[in-house]
Amino acid sequence: MQKILLYYKFTPLKDPQAVMFWQKTLASSLNLRGRILISEHGLNGTVGGDIDDLKAYAKATKQYPGFKDIVFKWSDGSREDFPRLSVKVRNEVVAFDAGDELVVDENGVVGGGVHLKPKDVHALVESRDDVVFFDGRNAHEAAIGKFKNAVVPDTHTSRDFIKELESGKYDDIKDKPVVTYCTGGIRCEILSALMKKRGFQEVYQMDGGIVKYGEAYGDDGLWEGSLRVFDDRMTVDFSDHAKTIGECSHCGDATNNYENCAFANCNDLVLICQNCKANPDLLFHTEACRSNAQLQAA
Numbered sequence: 001m002q003k004i005l006l007y008y009k010f011t012p013l014k015d016p017q018a019v020m021f022w023q024k025t026l027a028s029s030l031n032l033r034g035r036i037l038i039s040e041h042g043l044n045g046t047v048g049g050d051i052d053d054l055k056a057y058a059k060a061t062k063q064y065p066g067f068k069d070i071v072f073k074w075s076d077g078s079r080e081d082f083p084r085l086s087v088k089v090r091n092e093v094v095a096f097d098a099g100d101e102l103v104v105d106e107n108g109v110v111g112g113g114v115h116l117k118p119k120d121v122h123a124l125v126e127s128r129d130d131v132v133f134f135d136g137r138n139a140h141e142a143a144i145g146k147f148k149n150a151v152v153p154d155t156h157t158s159r160d161f162i163k164e165l166e167s168g169k170y171d172d173i174k175d176k177p178v179v180t181y182c183t184g185g186i187r188c189e190i191l192s193a194l195m196k197k198r199g200f201q202e203v204y205q206m207d208g209g210i211v212k213y214g215e216a217y218g219d220d221g222l223w224e225g226s227l228r229v230f231d232d233r234m235t236v237d238f239s240d241h242a243k244t245i246g247e248c249s250h251c252g253d254a255t256n257n258y259e260n261c262a263f264a265n266c267n268d269l270v271l272i273c274q275n276c277k278a279n280p281d282l283l284f285h286t287e288a289c290r291s292n293a294q295l296q297a298a
Contacts, residue, residue: 004034004077004231005054006211008093008186010042010108011066016089019043019064024087030057033082034231037093041104043067044093044186046231048079066106073184073211081231096190097159101197113180113192113203118216121179121206125222132173136161136182136191137228143271144235144246144256145210145225147181161191165198177202183227185209214238226256234258248273250282263289264296 013019016038023036027047032054034047047057058072092099103110116124125131133150135142138160142152151173153164164170178200180188188205195203206213210227217223218238225245226235235256244254248271255273262283269285276282284290 001051002049002078003051003054004046004048004075004081005058006046006073006075006184007058007061007070008042008044008184008189009067009070010093010104010189011106012104013038013040013042013066016040020087020089022064023061024085026057026060027085027087030054031079032057033079033085035082036085036087038087038089039091039093039099041099041102042093043070046082047085048077048081048231050079071208073208075211075229075236077231077233081233083232094187094190095158096161096187096194098162098190098194102190102193109189109193111193111196112189113178113196113205115207116179116204117207118213118221121204121213122221124177124179124204128177130176132176132178133222134170134173134178134180134191134195136180136187140258140269140271141183141228144244144258145223145227146245147179147222148224150181158187162194165194170200174200175202177204179204179206181206181210181213183209183229184211219243228258246271248276250276259283261285261289263293265292 020038030049030053032047032049036045062068062070133147135146135150135152138155138157139152146152155161155164180192182188185208192203192205213223219242224243226237226242229236244256246256248255253273257272258269259272259277261268261270266285266289270283
């Protein structure tokens with residue numbers, strides 16, 4: 001039986017290159033596939049494989065002093081959901097272009113929001129009538145799943161968040177309780193710290209992200225829709241009664257189906273229903289992509 005592990009840990013790493021070689025050797029020896037990013041700020045990974053191999057990987061990774069309390073989140077999937085194993089050193093484990101202002105110590109990100117377990121999020125919402133959910137992912141992820149009435153910033157990549165936060169668009173919620181959320185929690189570690197530095201007074205982050213919330217409440221709580229994931233699964237539902245909130249970019253019908261743009265040089269996705277997907281001319285992100293594909297084929 002196979003599964004997928006999601007995990008991260010913010011801790012200072014003096015030699016990210018050495019950690020990279022160790023992690024690559026370890027994951028390769030256990031026949032895992034996935035993506036592991038390492039920086040001076042810590043570790044961020046998603047890997048798939050046999051359950052016993054994943055358990056061995058988790059146990060060995062926790063033996064590194066800085067990773068001893070790392071939290072591993074289990075998800076349905078397999079090794080085959082990833083094309084290969086990729087282990088790399090980057091300036092940031094999540095590319096916010098905030099490396100210069102991000103401060104990390106042995107306890108994690110310094111100055112981040114207060115962590116709330118899913119049940120604590122519900123308690124906060126029940127005790128306050130002004131709670132704001134703030135999506136820490138990219139806009140296309142929120143198009144198919146988000147917390148009810150959440151604020152969804154206009155972001156294409158994580159690098160867009162600083163500009164969004166400094167735009168003045170969200171000044172009206174700076175004095176309200178703001179709960180940031182993202183897939184597994186890592187982006188909110190950084191986002192919540194960036195928000196506090198820019199004047200947001202009461203910032204929280206959902207501990208374990210949407211993944212942990214889905215485990216606790218499925219589709220019977222405050223979440224609605226599907227979770228976008230970055231492997232061959234594309235999307236994950238938490239139950240058999242998940243609400244479909246995405247809309248086909250062509251006909252407007254309800255869908256959570258993403259397809260890669262048919263123009264090979266385009267890295268964007270097309271949100272498209274099954275009926276429209278049957279038409280090859282609709283599998284393009286933009287008209288420019290269609291034109292470029294036609295030029296290449298000529």
